[in-house]
Amino acid sequence: MPLAALAVAFLALPLVAVAVRTPWGALAEELAAPGVLAALRLSLVCSLGALALSFFLGLPLAWVLARVPFRGRRIVRALVILPMVLPPVVGGVALLLAYGRQGIVGHLLEQALGITLPFTTAGVIVAEAFVGMPFFVVTVEAGLRAMDGRYEEAAASLGAGRWTTFRRVTLPLLAPSLGAGAALCWARALGEFGATITFAGNLPGSTQTMPLAVYLALQTDTTTAVALSAVMLAISLTVLVVLRDRWFRLP
Amino acid sequence: MLTLAALLAATSACGQDEGTAASRDLRVFAAASLTEAFTELGDAFMAEHPDVKVTFVFGASSDLARQIEEGAQADVLATADKETMAGVADAVDPRVFVRNRLTIVVAPGDPLAIHALEDLAKPDVKVVLAAPEVPAGRYAERILDGQGVVVEPVSYEATVKSVVTKVSLGEADAGIAYVTDVAAAGGEVDEVPIPIAENVIAAYPIATLAGSQAGAEAQAFVDFVLSDAGQKIMKTYGFLPRPTAR
Structure with a gap:
């Protein structure tokens, strides 16, 4: 019991400290400072963009990993999980070497389509999807594996086509996993710092997300940094509250 | 415990x-x-x-x-x-x-023919500066303001070293860093000196x-x-x- 209490204190105290040191009286003023709203909006846009990209590419990938046996499936899964354990700054360097202007794919993108990713909002979305998508894929894949395949078989035997089965049977059964995977992916994207500042740079209004704004504000103005941190904390708490039925329900 | x-x-x-x-x-x-x-x-x-x-x-x-x-x-x-x-x-x-003095950092051989601070204001030149929160960023700001050059950088980097890195990787075309950073980078970047009258002493x-x-x-x-x-x-x-x- 004492160890458990210590663990709770260890995890909770830093968050309490943010709340204690937040300049509540001047919070509105701090948040109205130029750049803060832009960073907040950019954070929301980019993390949702990363989530959309993860849905679009990650759902088919999770499906293949869970349902299609093929040689090298374990290697593919390891590759997918790698960004989860990779230090984000290393991810940023890797992204530069791949999708940067001189990168192995990036220089083709620029020549063929005139697209450059570094220093753009699209670059932020790419960096956030790189670190966030694995969480989505892994969670959804686990959901697909845990699903009872007999429901789908029953639907098929009753004459439902593959698309109808997927839409009417698989998706509803998968909804909790989709929700949890999306929440994890989105939260990870929202908090992304290392890969973003390395790959996409830091420009207010186009690539400076909230974590970057917090980091730079900390160098000159601790009060602003704490105020921004409090906002991020509030957003995270809100996500938890919205998802409480899923995560707080005891088995 | x-x-x-x-x-x-x-x-x-x-x-x-x-x-x-x-x-x-x-x-x-x-x-x-x-x-x-x-x-x-x-x-x-x-x-x-x-x-x-x-x-x-x-x-x-x-x-x-x-x-x-x-x-x-x-x-x-x-x-x-x-x-x-x-x-x-x-x-x-x-x-x-x-x-220390500051200098313009460019790719080796200066492919975009950047000769002076004014060239950093050209729209097709991707410039990175150190963030105004760090000293190198404040110095760069002071130099540009002193010459009335308005630069729209693509990024404000967290340290002056990453300004040089972004140029050496080819992601940015030019930046402003210390003379010593260019020396330390070996041959990976070139410098376009900023005249003493336009420069600041760090x-x-x-x-x-x-x-x-x-x-x-x-x-x-x-x-x-x-x-x-x-x-x-x-x-x-x-x-x-x-x-x-x-």
């Missing part, structure tokens, strides 16, 4: 004194632009003081100053500007030990810190930096000597 406390104590003690039991640990926080010069200078200092082990923490001056204000254990602080040093209450008697102060557990060693390090031997090493990395009249 006790085991955990013991574990924490043991690991934090590890951080305090690595090396032999007899050696004293000296922790020097220094501006990112000092990385190469101070690394060599630290080796020379340790050769003279075999009982002292110097550990460097390099980063944006502003970041280091904030860490010290928040209680980080440091014995010596060297920043890239006086303003940042002035914000550190614990700094004891800061003295300027070297000066003065680097160094100070021991009041909270230091190794006051004598800290003072010895500062003295070494200011000595002829220390100044000679700094000069080989392109730093200008400290002002002679003190």
Whole structure:
């Protein structure tokens, strides 16, 4: 019991400290400072963009990993999980070497389509999807594996086509996993710092997300940094509250 | 509970004194632009003081100053500007030990034919600057403002070193960094000098810190930096000597 209490204190105290040191009286003023709203909006846009990209590419990938046996499936899964354990700054360097202007794919993108990713909002979305998508894929894949395949078989035997089965049977059964995977992916994207500042740079209004704004504000103005941190904390708490039925329900 | 406390104590003690039991640990926080010069200078200092082990923490001056204000254990602080040093209450008697100039950093061979500050304002030139929160960013801002050149950078980097990195990787076409950073980057970038009349002089102060557990060693390090031997090493990395009249 004492160890458990210590663990709770260890995890909770830093968050309490943010709340204690937040300049509540001047919070509105701090948040109205130029750049803060832009960073907040950019954070929301980019993390949702990363989530959309993860849905679009990650759902088919999770499906293949869970349902299609093929040689090298374990290697593919390891590759997918790698960004989860990779230090984000290393991810940023890797992204530069791949999708940067001189990168192995990036220089083709620029020549063929005139697209450059570094220093753009699209670059932020790419960096956030790189670190966030694995969480989505892994969670959804686990959901697909845990699903009872007999429901789908029953639907098929009753004459439902593959698309109808997927839409009417698989998706509803998968909804909790989709929700949890999306929440994890989105939260990870929202908090992304290392890969973003390395790959996409830091420009207010186009690539400076909230974590970057917090980091730079900390160098000159601790009060602003704490105020921004409090906002991020509030957003995270809100996500938890919205998802409480899923995560707080005891088995 | 006790085991955990013991574990924490043991690991934090590890951080305090690595090396032999007899050696004293000296922790020097220094501006990112000092990385190469101070690394060599630290080796020379340790050769003279075999009982002292110097550990460097390099980063944006502003970041280091904030860490010290928040209680980080440091014995010596060297920043890239006086303003940042002035914000550190614990700094004891800061003295300027070297000066530096700024320069335009471009890709090797200067493919975009950037010749002057005005060229950084061209719309097709991707410019990176250090963030205005760090000294190099403030210096760059002062230089550009002084010439009335309006630059729209693609990024404000967190340290001056990453300005050079972004140019050497080819992600950015040009940036503004210290003369010494270009020298330290070897042949990976070229420089387009900023004329002296348009440039600023960056003065680097160094100070021991009041909270230091190794006051004598800290003072010895500062003295070494200011000595002829220390100044000679700094000069080989392109730093200008400290002002002679003190």
